[in-house]
Amino acid sequence: MRITTRIAGASIAAAAAMALAVGPAFAADSWVSANLKPVAGNGVQGSGTAQVTVSGTQIKVEMAATGLLPDQPHAAHIHYGETARHECPTLGDDTNGDHHLNTTEGGPAYGDIVVSLTKTGDTSPKSGLAVDRFDTAPGGKISYERGSITVTPAVATEVASGEAAIVIHGVDYNKDGKYSGSTKSDLDPSLPTEATDPALCGVLVAAPTGGMHTGGGMAGTTNTNGMLLAVGGVALVAAAGSGAVAARRQRARG
The missing domain is CATH 2.60.40.200 (Superoxide dismutase, copper/zinc binding domain)
Incomplete structure (x- = not known):
């Protein structure tokens, strides 16, 4: 289960990094x-x-x-x-x-x-x-x-x-x-x-x-800050959800 938790944490960190990385691509006109x-x-x-x-x-x-x-x-x-x-x-x-x-x-x-x-x-x-x-x-x-x-x-x-x-x-x-x-x-x-x-x-x-x-x-x-936060939030929620599902599966198998 510790392994799964680490994987979930890594996924969340990766998603957060991705949300920050996409910022310049949405530079406002x-x-x-x-x-x-x-x-x-x-x-x-x-x-x-x-x-x-x-x-x-x-x-x-x-x-x-x-x-x-x-x-x-x-x-x-x-x-x-x-x-x-x-x-x-x-x-x-x-x-x-x-x-x-x-x-x-x-x-x-x-x-x-x-x-x-x-x-x-x-x-x-x-x-x-x-x-x-x-x-x-x-x-x-x-x-x-x-x-x-x-x-x-x-x-x-x-x-x-x-x-x-x-x-x-x-x-x-x-x-x-x-x-x-x-x-x-x-x-x-x-x-x-x-x-x-x-x-x-x-x-x-x-x-x-x-x-x-x-x-x-x-x-x-155009103010894109809200859009960037939304994109980042969706990515974080998705990553956290994936981690939770993986944890439940691990507990079920154990």
Whole structure:
């Protein structure tokens, strides 16, 4: 009977170890979302929403916006900066006094580009001005969805932290229906500043732990602790039951 007891104890210990070992396999995805609002001073009347799902080192981005300059390419990015304020810029960031905000002036608020939200191809900061691969906002609207965007572990952590921001660029100060004007872009002097100045911005906010992802622009994080405890408990109960049955059989034979 002592042998059977030891076997039962070993089974319980093995089951407990298995329950702990499977923990990383159930690592939760996380979701962050943002309400996109007009950047101060840049004359945009639009709005939008964005949601980013983080799964390891891959992200999925879903974004919708209205009120943008129709039928023109709108560069869009996820921005983050270690020393940034993790917010959208205000007119207090207007360092050159022109009552508008260019991308560089917005940098202290939202940081540098970490992901380029292109429709195809590369999504790194190198594609930050890949004009031919960004949404052109037919009718002034953007409806964007792209999954399996591979990022570095650091960027995945930054996005999931609730401190990164989504910024859509492209404005029309003179209301002529195109990117024009004599003022050049701070990012590319071959482009007018209208083509790259920020239009809409929103911080990707993480929901409180235990929040539910609804698929409708809400943020949340799936909490798998309960599931892991349940799995471990079932394994332990099953092992204990097997041990008890073995003990009864041993007593019956003895």
